[in-house]
Amino acid sequence: xxxxxxxxxxCLVDWLRPEIGIATVRLLEKVGVxxxxxxxxxxxxxxxxxxxxxxxxxxxxEHWVRTFDPELPVxxxxxxxxxxxxxxxxxxxxxxxxxxxxxxxxxxTYELSQYLVxxxxxxxxxxxxxxxxxxxxxxxxxxxxxVREAPERLIRATGAAYHPLPEAETCCGFGGLFSVHFxxxxxAMLDRKIxxxxxxxxxVVLGCDWSCLMHIGGGLHRQGxxxxxxxxxxxxxxxxx
Amino acid sequence: MSIPSPAFRSRIREGLENAxxxxxxxxxxxxxLVSRSKAFEDLPDAEAVRDRARAIRAHxxxxxxxxxxxxxxxxxxxxxxxxxxxxxxxxxxxxxxLARSRGVAMVAKSKSMVSEEIGLNHAMxxxxxxxxxxxxxxxxxxxxxxxPSHIITPAIHxxxxxxxxxxxxxxxxxxxxxxxxMTAAARRALRQVFLDARMGISGVNFGIAxxxxxxxxxxxxxxxxxxxxxxxxxxxxxxxxxxxxxxxxEILLRVLARSATGQAxxxxxxxxTGPRRREEPDGPEELHVVLVDNGRSRWLGTPxxxxxxxxxxxxxxxxxxxxxxxGGHAYGSVYPGPIGSIVTPMLGDxxxxxxxxxxxxCGACQEICPVRIPIPDLLVRWxxxxxxxxxxxxxxxxxxxxxxxxxxxxxxxxxxRWAMGLLRRLGREGWLRRGVGPLRAWTAVRDFPVxxxxxxxxxxxxxxxxxx
Amino acid sequence: xxxxxxxxxxxxxxxRAVPLEPAPALPLDAPPGSEVAVQRLWASWTGIGVxxxxxxxxxxxxxEVVARLRERKIRHVLTDARTARSYPGLIPAxxxxxxxxxxxxxxxxxxxxxxxxxxxxxxEAGITDVVAAFADTGTLWVAGGTGGMRCASLLPPVHxxxxxxxxVFPCLATWLAEARASxxxxxxxxxxxxxxxxTGPSRTSDIEKTLTLGVHGPKEVIAFLIEEAG
Numbered sequence: 001x002x003x004x005x006x007x008x009x010x011c012l013v014d015w016l017r018p019e020i021g022i023a024t025v026r027l028l029e030k031v032g033v034x035x036x037x038x039x040x041x042x043x044x045x046x047x048x049x050x051x052x053x054x055x056x057x058x059x060x061x062e063h064w065v066r067t068f069d070p071e072l073p074v075x076x077x078x079x080x081x082x083x084x085x086x087x088x089x090x091x092x093x094x095x096x097x098x099x100x101x102x103x104x105x106x107x108x109t110y111e112l113s114q115y116l117v118x119x120x121x122x123x124x125x126x127x128x129x130x131x132x133x134x135x136x137x138x139x140x141x142x143x144x145x146x147v148r149e150a151p152e153r154l155i156r157a158t159g160a161a162y163h164p165l166p167e168a169e170t171c172c173g174f175g176g177l178f179s180v181h182f183x184x185x186x187x188a189m190l191d192r193k194i195x196x197x198x199x200x201x202x203x204v205v206l207g208c209d210w211s212c213l214m215h216i217g218g219g220l221h222r223q224g225x226x227x228x229x230x231x232x233x234x235x236x237x238x239x240x241x
Numbered sequence: 242m243s244i245p246s247p248a249f250r251s252r253i254r255e256g257l258e259n260a261x262x263x264x265x266x267x268x269x270x271x272x273x274l275v276s277r278s279k280a281f282e283d284l285p286d287a288e289a290v291r292d293r294a295r296a297i298r299a300h301x302x303x304x305x306x307x308x309x310x311x312x313x314x315x316x317x318x319x320x321x322x323x324x325x326x327x328x329x330x331x332x333x334x335x336x337x338x339l340a341r342s343r344g345v346a347m348v349a350k351s352k353s354m355v356s357e358e359i360g361l362n363h364a365m366x367x368x369x370x371x372x373x374x375x376x377x378x379x380x381x382x383x384x385x386x387x388x389p390s391h392i393i394t395p396a397i398h399x400x401x402x403x404x405x406x407x408x409x410x411x412x413x414x415x416x417x418x419x420x421x422x423m424t425a426a427a428r429r430a431l432r433q434v435f436l437d438a439r440m441g442i443s444g445v446n447f448g449i450a451x452x453x454x455x456x457x458x459x460x461x462x463x464x465x466x467x468x469x470x471x472x473x474x475x476x477x478x479x480x481x482x483x484x485x486x487x488x489x490x491e492i493l494l495r496v497l498a499r500s501a502t503g504q505a506x507x508x509x510x511x512x513x514t515g516p517r518r519r520e521e522p523d524g525p526e527e528l529h530v531v532l533v534d535n536g537r538s539r540w541l542g543t544p545x546x547x548x549x550x551x552x553x554x555x556x557x558x559x560x561x562x563x564x565x566x567x568g569g570h571a572y573g574s575v576y577p578g579p580i581g582s583i584v585t586p587m588l589g590d591x592x593x594x595x596x597x598x599x600x601x602x603c604g605a606c607q608e609i610c611p612v613r614i615p616i617p618d619l620l621v622r623w624x625x626x627x628x629x630x631x632x633x634x635x636x637x638x639x640x641x642x643x644x645x646x647x648x649x650x651x652x653x654x655x656x657x658r659w660a661m662g663l664l665r666r667l668g669r670e671g672w673l674r675r676g677v678g679p680l681r682a683w684t685a686v687r688d689f690p691v692x693x694x695x696x697x698x699x700x701x702x703x704x705x706x707x708x709x
Numbered sequence: 710x711x712x713x714x715x716x717x718x719x720x721x722x723x724x725r726a727v728p729l730e731p732a733p734a735l736p737l738d739a740p741p742g743s744e745v746a747v748q749r750l751w752a753s754w755t756g757i758g759v760x761x762x763x764x765x766x767x768x769x770x771x772x773e774v775v776a777r778l779r780e781r782k783i784r785h786v787l788t789d790a791r792t793a794r795s796y797p798g799l800i801p802a803x804x805x806x807x808x809x810x811x812x813x814x815x816x817x818x819x820x821x822x823x824x825x826x827x828x829x830x831x832x833e834a835g836i837t838d839v840v841a842a843f844a845d846t847g848t849l850w851v852a853g854g855t856g857g858m859r860c861a862s863l864l865p866p867v868h869x870x871x872x873x874x875x876x877v878f879p880c881l882a883t884w885l886a887e888a889r890a891s892x893x894x895x896x897x898x899x900x901x902x903x904x905x906x907x908t909g910p911s912r913t914s915d916i917e918k919t920l921t922l923g924v925h926g927p928k929e930v931i932a933f934l935i936e937e938a939g
Contacts, residue, residue, distance in 0.1 A: 011647075014697045015657050016690070021697035037701050042647040048640050050602060051632060052624030056644035063648045091618075143604035171562045175601025177636075180682035181244040182599060187686030188257055188566040189601070218687030221672055269918045289733035300727040306719040310710050319899075325712040377924055378915035394915060401917050424913060424921040431925065436826055439819070452898045462863060462911040462926025469859045469903070470826060472819060480714065487894065491882050495736065502914075505753075506846040509926065510906040514898050520855040522789055522814045524902040526822075534714045541721035 003120070004034040006068055008076045008085075008109075010210075011043035013231075017210050023237030024077045024112055030240060031122055035075075040067045046084040049092065050176050058092045061102075065093070070104035075115045077233050078209050079141020082111040087144055111141055112233055113208055117150035129158040129239035134165045134202035135232075136193065136216065138209040142169060151208055151232055158239055163200040167192075174215040190219040197227060206232045242631050244598045249573065256567035262390075262398040266565050269397055273559050276503025277609075283505070284495060294496050295612040297489045298550035305541065308450040308483045313532070315453030319515030321528040329359035329589055332533050336361060336442070336475055337368045339529060343473060345370060345440045349431075351457075351464040352376040353444030354392065354553060355477040355533050357575040358588060361442070372442075373434045375463040377427055384411045390569030390577065392555035393501050398568060431463070441467030441525070445478035446497065446552070447490050448530075454514040455530070456490050458497065458507035465509050474516070474525035480532050481549040487512075493552060496611035500554035536588040544622050548583045550612045557606035557616060563599055572596060579606035583619045586627075595631055597623035639679070657696060664691045737845040737879035741887075746844040746877045747934070753847030757909035758922065760931045770933045771798050774869055775806045777931060778834055785809045787832035787865055790856030795838040795939060796871060812858065826860075835861035835927070836869045840897070840904070842932070845880040848908045849932060854901030862907060868927040870907075873935045881906065 005028065009021040025035050045060030064085065068074055076082040086106045093099045116122050135155060141147045155162050173179065173189025180186075193216060197205045203226070207213045210231055217229030245253065256262060281287045301308055313323040326332035332355075340348065348365060350356065350372055362383075365372045374383040378395040382388065384407045389395030396404070404423055408414040414426040435441075443464055447456040455476050457464050468474050484490050490512075498504040517524030540546055558564045558578030569577035574585040574593055582596035597620045606616040628637075646653045667673055668691030676684040683689055694700075739745035754761040762777075764770040778786065786808050793800050793812075803810050811832055815825045837858070841850040849870045853859045862868045878884040888894035897904060911926030922928045 009697050011657075015661050016692050018692065018694055018697035018700055022700055037698075039698060039701070040650040042650060042653045043643070045644070045647070048644055050621060050624070051598075051636070051640070052621065052626070052628030053632070053637070053640050053644075054625050056640050059644050060647045139601070139603035139605075143608055169605070171601050171603035171605065173562065173601060175603065178598070178601045180679070182253070182563075183682040183685045184250075184257060185253060185563055185566050185599070186601070189562050190687060192562075192566075214690055215687060218672075218683075218689055221688045221690075222674075222686070265917070272918065285736055286734035289730065292730040293733050296727055296730040300729065303723050303725045303727055306715060306722050309715060309718060313710060313715075325714040327714050327717075375925070376915070377913045381915070394918070396915055397918075399916075404916055420916045420919045421921050423916060424924050428924055432830070435925075436823070436830060452895075454898065460911070461913045461915075461924040463924075465859075465863050465905065466925055469863060472822060480718065487885055487889075488882070491885055492733075494881075504908075506848060506906065506908040508757075508907070508909050508912050510908070512904040512906075513902060514904075515902055517902050518854070518900060520900065521853050521902055522812070522856065522858040523860050524853055526817060528902075532714065534717065538714065538717040538721060541718060542723045546723075 002032070004036060005073045005075045006036045006038055008041055008068065008074050008081065009037070010076060010078045010081045012210050013077055016214065017231065020077050020210055020231040020234050023233040024075070026237045026240060027125060027233055028075065030125060031116070031120060036072070038067050044081045044084045046081060046088060047176055049084065049088050054092060061089050061092045062098055065098045065102045065105060068105055070101050073108040073110060073115070074105060075110055075112055077112045077231065078211070079111045079138050079145055079147060080209050080211060082109055083140040083144035085109045111145055111147055111208060113150040113154055114145060114147045117153055123153045124157040125154065125236060126241050127158045127236045127239040128241055129160040129235070131204065132161040132163055132202045133204045133206055134163050134197060134200040135168070135206045136165055136172060136212065137168055138207055138212045139171050141208050151206070154232065154236060155206065158236070163202050165200055166196045172212050172216050174212045179215055190215060194219050194223065194225070198225065202227065204228045204230050204235065206230055206235055208232050243633055244595060244631060246595055249595060252571040252573055253567050256571035259398070259568070261400055262568045265397050265400070266568060269394065270559050270565050273503060277500060277556060280499035280503045280505060284499060290492060290495050291611055291613060293492050295550065297484060297492060298612050301484055302481065302541070302546060302549050305481070305483070308485055309480060309532070312448050312450040312453055312483050315451065316515070316530050319453055321453065321515050321530055324529060324531045326531055326533045326535070329535050332359050332477070332531050333361055333364035335531060337364055337370070339475065340365065340370050340440055341368065343439065345473070347371040347373065347434070347438050348440045348442055349373055349375050349434050349438035349467045349471060350442040351444070351459060351467045352379055353442065353477050354575060355444055355479050356442065357389070359533060359535060373431070373438070375431050375434065375467060377424065377461060380427060380431065381407060388570065391558060392553060398570070435466040435470045438471045440473040440475060441471035442475045442477065443468050445476050445482055447493060448478055448483045449487055449490050450483050451486050452514055454512050457511045457513065458509065460502070460508045462509055465511055468511060468513055469524060472525060473527045473529070475529045475531060477531050477533060480534050480537055497552055497554055500556040500611045536591065540587050545583065545587060545619055547614050548580065548587060548619055550614055551580050551584065552612060554611060556609045556611065560605040560609040562603060562605065563601065579616045579620070580614065583616065583623060586623065594623055594627040597627070598631070654698060661692050661696065667691070735880055735882050739844070739879045741878045741883065742875045746879050747874060750842055750844035750847060750877050753844060754932060757847045759847055759909055760929065762931065762933045764933055764935050766937045767796060767935055768798060770871060770935045771796065771802045773933060774836065775802055777869070778808060779806065781833070781867065783808070783833040783867065785811060785832040786834050786836060787811045787829055787861045788836040789858035789861055792836055792838045792871070794856065799836065829860055830864050832865045834867040834869060835865040836871070837861045838871050839876060841876045841878045841884050842872045843878055843880050843884065846908050848881065848906045850884065851905050851907060852897060852901045853903040854897065857901060859903050862905065863926055866923060866927055867929045867931065870930065870932045871935065872932055873939055875938055
């Protein structure tokens with residue numbers, strides 16, 4: 001397979017959890033994809049967009065659209081940031097000179113699991129894993145990108161025991177700046193998510209958005225629970241044969 | 242300014258700490274979601290019905306003037322009186338004056354969100370007219386001197402013990418734990434109210450333009466009582482509730498009850514056209530339709546217009562994890578939950594824009610909405626309109642600096658490395674347990690994972706420079 | 710027509726063309742009176758708590774009605790002129806059974822109207838015919854209009870409805886289509902202040918989401934399905 005893709009690693013992964021970016025590169029290369037990393041990339045602007053600072057968000061959107069090459073697919077290890085590019089920019093760049101360039105990019109911007117399973121049609125990455133895992137579908141991945149099955153298929157192909165999460169599609173309570181504006185509500189939602197995770201008996205809860213996982217993992221750690229929150233890419237890369 | 246405001250924060254705390262409310266929400270909401278899903282599974286072509294329902298609402302709102310005018314004309318042609326109320330005050334004044342001129346001492350009222358919105362009960366009571374809520378849930382709330390906490394099940398936060406005590410005190414009911422006995426006590430008390438009241442006030446689910454017909458759904462039958470027994474029927478209707486034809490109303494009815502209660506159809510769906518005719522054995526002698534604007538028309542032709550598609554089914558409340566965590570009262574509005582957070586600041590004096598921030602933007606509301614209102618998008622629109630005044634100054638400055646750095650990659654890289662270095666020094670064993678500044682609120686409820694290695698971009702550079 | 714509210718609306722509406730989505734499938738597609746429709750009606754009644762009784766003839770139905778009233782020791786029955794017209798044998802049979810039949814028109818003046826309602830409120834059962842029944846939801850479609858009493862299906866704790874097989878429509882949408890085409894819809898609208906879709910007994914779940922019947926309207930709905938044409 002001689003695909004070349006551009007990695008949009010996302011600001012959160014770049015700075016706070018580089019392991020996910022590294023894992024993403026390894027996985028993509030494993031299946032024969034050439035990865036490029038446009039180094040001028042920064043942040044998609046979602047935090048500013050979602051709190052209503054659209055001027056700042058638009059500036060970041062412009063930068064993003066200029067940074068990536070509209071001739072190549074973009075792969076993102078985050079459902080939320082991919083959704084921002086696909087949907088948020090639609091609003092921000094309406095009538096903008098960069099709109100056409102954005103359209104070309106948005107049409108081929110994919111979240112990682114979506115790219116692997118729905119575009120490349122690969123489920124078995126040659127990854128073998130043991131242990132018990134569950135999976136939390138982050139909201140934007142699920143509802144804005146419509147990615148429901150791809151991550152589960154990748155998990156099931158590894159041989160690990162997969163225990164589905166009850167009420168999986170309920171938000172974990174992260175929600176960007178919501179998590180600090182309404183920390184008590186965010187915490188209450190997190191408690192419910194943690195209860196659901198515990199009920200599965202899984203040792204690891206997987207997801208496709210470090211933002212939500214950072215929140216879930218932070219809650220698990222605060223409560224002293226021996227469950228790890230891991231990004232799917234990292235977990236898969238650890239099991240590469 | 243802060244988000245949330247201190248008042249909102251304290252209402253949220255009350256909701257989170259109210260064990261009764263929490264228990265009720267945990268019990269009631271999941272079972273509702275199950276019956277709602279089942280009801281839609283049983284509806285043939287359900288997704289196409291939703292598309293059609295949405296198209297009907299969109300078309301009506303796009304041509305609202307035409308349909309409102311037709312509706313008003315048809316109501317009057319069949320003997321009803323139409324009053325146009327630009328404000329809450331005008332609507333209340335009209336009804337109070339009408340009641341006074343007819344010597345009405347007591348009014349029987351069925352559920353009407355608009356009446357709550359315009360503060361009708363207060364205006365009536367101030368004029369010395371007794372108003373009795375006849376929906377069982379609303380009746381309980383009225384006896385308790387509270388406000389509804391849910392559009393469809395207003396007393397969802399009350400336990401049977403609370404209700405038993407209220408009925409013992411106000412209705413003289415003997416002590417009991419049996420719900421049917423409580424319901425029977427309410428039936429007896431309210432039956433007399435229906436018979437004695439000289440005015441009935443109801444809301445309106447849909448107004449059919451082509452015939453001036455009011456469509457009203459009620460499970461208990463109180464909606465039928467107040468529109469049938471008292472000699473005067475006053476119907477309160479938001480101007481957006483109109484639909485062009487009977488066939489359109491039928492489509493909307495296919496999704497309304499399924500979304501609201503998980504029923505295929507509500508027990509009673511009334512199609513009311515004008516007051517009692519000459520040859521009819523019964524029915525109200527007078528019909529007054531009060532069309533309430535109260536800010537709605539301001540939003541026509543704006544991106545928020547879609548909020549006017551809402552058919553008030555309440556499904557988005559049940560789907561919302563924030564609503565399920567804090568309950569309806571925390572919103573401090575007649576219209577709680579996701580759609581309420583959009584609608585509240587659209588109406589009246591426009592207060593409550595901060596509600597738009599009380600959402601994680603998870604999208605469960607949009608997914609469940611029978612007319613597919615893009616609720617998260619509209620919440621973000623509100624944030625965009627009000628961020629200038631609502632966001633705390635340090636956050637605004639922070640975002641400006643962040644955005645500036647994001648457009649200057651070398652500055653971005655330097656600033657990032659500096660900030661991560663700082664974080665790593667503050668963390669212990671990979672975690673930050675008590676943060677300061679922007680991380681204070683984060684660590685109030687969870688730990689913060691600090692990075693364990695240099696940034697991805699640095700790994701990439703080093704890898705290109707000479708292997709991993 | 711002119712009013713500031715309407716003016717404000719006029720100034721702001723977009724008047725944009727909204728593509729009308731194609732009409733979705735009917736909730737149930739079957740010919741009126743067909744066995745499919747009747748079977749479904751029956752199932753729907755069971756689901757919503759309507760007690761269905763099948764009768765071959767009108768005479769049998771009337772006998773059954775009287776039997777049910779006796780079982781419940783009912784003495785006062787509320788019914789209307791239209792039902793009496795549709796089922797000429799009904800009132801004589803009720804009276805023969807010693808029941809007090811209440812009906813007529815409510816006076817329009819306030820005092821007598823109030824007293825009349827009070828009397829009607831004493832009835833322990835109400836009997837009505839229907840305009841139609843809808844199989845998909847088990848709905849009884851009743852109406853006001855000339856001689857059509859709104860209270861008979863509302864005030865008493867028991868509502869008895871008489872339905873003929875030919876009146877069984879698959880769903881409201883089908884009835885609407887037919888009534889629109891025949892002009893009946895507009896006739897109903899002109900003559901009748903109310904058409905009511907009754908889908909089961911009065912119900913509430915307002916206390917602890919526990920279903921309780923008969924909170925304001927009838928606790929029992931008994932529907933007689935009559936094979937014989939009228």
